[in-house]
Amino acid sequence: MGATSFLRRLLGSGQGSLDRPVHDLLSLCESLLSESGEYASVALARNALAAYEALDARLREEFFDVLARHYSPSPEAVSAAASAYQAEPSPENLLKLEDAVEPARRELFRRLNMAPGGTAALIEMRRQVLKGVRTRPLWRGIDADLMHLLRSWFNRGFLRLERIDWHSSAILLEKLIQYEAVHAIEGWHDLRRRLEADRRCFAFFHPQLPDEPIIFIEVALTRGMSAQVQPLLDSRAPLAAPQKADSAIFYSITNCQEGLRGISFGNQLIKQVAEDLKREFPHLRRFATLSPIPGFRAWLEKNAGRELLARIADPAWHLGDVPEELQKQLTRLCAYYLLHAKQDGEPLDAVARFHLGNGAVLERLNWMADSSEQGVARSAGLMVNYVYWLAELEKNHERYVHEHAIAASSVVEKLAKDHAAEPSKGKVA
Numbered sequence: 001m002g003a004t005s006f007l008r009r010l011l012g013s014g015q016g017s018l019d020r021p022v023h024d025l026l027s028l029c030e031s032l033l034s035e036s037g038e039y040a041s042v043a044l045a046r047n048a049l050a051a052y053e054a055l056d057a058r059l060r061e062e063f064f065d066v067l068a069r070h071y072s073p074s075p076e077a078v079s080a081a082a083s084a085y086q087a088e089p090s091p092e093n094l095l096k097l098e099d100a101v102e103p104a105r106r107e108l109f110r111r112l113n114m115a116p117g118g119t120a121a122l123i124e125m126r127r128q129v130l131k132g133v134r135t136r137p138l139w140r141g142i143d144a145d146l147m148h149l150l151r152s153w154f155n156r157g158f159l160r161l162e163r164i165d166w167h168s169s170a171i172l173l174e175k176l177i178q179y180e181a182v183h184a185i186e187g188w189h190d191l192r193r194r195l196e197a198d199r200r201c202f203a204f205f206h207p208q209l210p211d212e213p214i215i216f217i218e219v220a221l222t223r224g225m226s227a228q229v230q231p232l233l234d235s236r237a238p239l240a241a242p243q244k245a246d247s248a249i250f251y252s253i254t255n256c257q258e259g260l261r262g263i264s265f266g267n268q269l270i271k272q273v274a275e276d277l278k279r280e281f282p283h284l285r286r287f288a289t290l291s292p293i294p295g296f297r298a299w300l301e302k303n304a305g306r307e308l309l310a311r312i313a314d315p316a317w318h319l320g321d322v323p324e325e326l327q328k329q330l331t332r333l334c335a336y337y338l339l340h341a342k343q344d345g346e347p348l349d350a351v352a353r354f355h356l357g358n359g360a361v362l363e364r365l366n367w368m369a370d371s372s373e374q375g376v377a378r379s380a381g382l383m384v385n386y387v388y389w390l391a392e393l394e395k396n397h398e399r400y401v402h403e404h405a406i407a408a409s410s411v412v413e414k415l416a417k418d419h420a421a422e423p424s425k426g427k428v429a
Helices: 001-015 020-034 038-053 057-072 075-087 092-103 105-112 117-132 136-153 168-177 187-194 266-280 296-303 306-311 324-340 350-357 373-379 393-403 410-421
Strands: 158-161 200-205 215-222 247-255 286-289 362-367 383-387
Touching: 020 038, 020 057, 020 105, 020 117, 020 136, 038 105, 038 117, 057 117, 057 136, 075 092, 092 266, 105 136, 117 136, 158 266, 168 187, 187 200, 200 266, 215 266, 247 266, 266 286, 266 350, 296 306, 296 324, 296 373, 324 362, 324 410, 350 383, 350 393, 362 410
Parallel strands: 247 286
Antiparallel strands: 158 200, 200 215, 215 247, 286 383, 362 383
């Protein structure tokens, strides 16, 4: 069906009148879907993306509404193809069923990707869809189609691992400062310290986004497993000899592209970085994180007793000498939270789900490991070390996936048991 007949059918379907820029964009999209020549298709894709990028927020919403309603599979065609396959489950009928259930917008996105910069434009398009999908449930189909394609285009085989150092391009270094989401980088001096010889920064890149990191990780080479993050972030910290380090501490990992949300890169990144560091520094014995516990304080607010909550209500409660009894109580509660607070069988804490799902071991809790305002607000200052024992990752991963089994040290398990054995006062309900 040509662009004119499609738009005529659309306007007669109760959609109402379209704004002229959206009408023109849809006309380009229909022409792109019906074009078979590669050269003409690239030109149409470029023009369609330019027309899309010229839309304001309201007109983009109108465009997404049309994609959601009128570029979905035909229920009648799906039903007919399903009936034919049920009657005769042949390869030919299966292919017809697959064709029937694929939305036209998925093919549209494939063709838009032919344009120069098409991949980046589609990532940005998904970011905008994600912003509005809660109030417009129909957009979930658009999100699902973009997710399906992006997951295929951004599989590990297309990604390139690079070390970022002070000699990397200024544009890339600026983006590290811009994107860092765990521990903010306070300007160029701070960034330079994070890229010194006893530090490492690695990122995944994609051929279609050569100057845009997909995800990056920051590593400190240390003696022993770090228990506090502030020394790792101190731009005035003395430079240590990396050859004397026995541990690699992953202290920050940042996903840079919101439009790629839900596509997992971190597990692949950590494992490859660990393997690369092991080759560079064979004497490294331990690969561990120093991770935040972002959901702990919110969980406390809902589950801990009033007496405990009253003691940590003052924003300055952690300053000065904190009673040992309070330290023990919060640490035990945190161990209990990480091991036993679940949702659908998995840890409630998102960071825990990520590392444990990768096959890491929940090794140690660290009291007041992040004394920043943010660290105290989200996790009462506690942080956790997850250890990546390379020889055990696959086994731990399989047990987690199939049994939701959490690999934890005996110390952390004992802390959780000690909490469970405490008198009911102040305990989790």
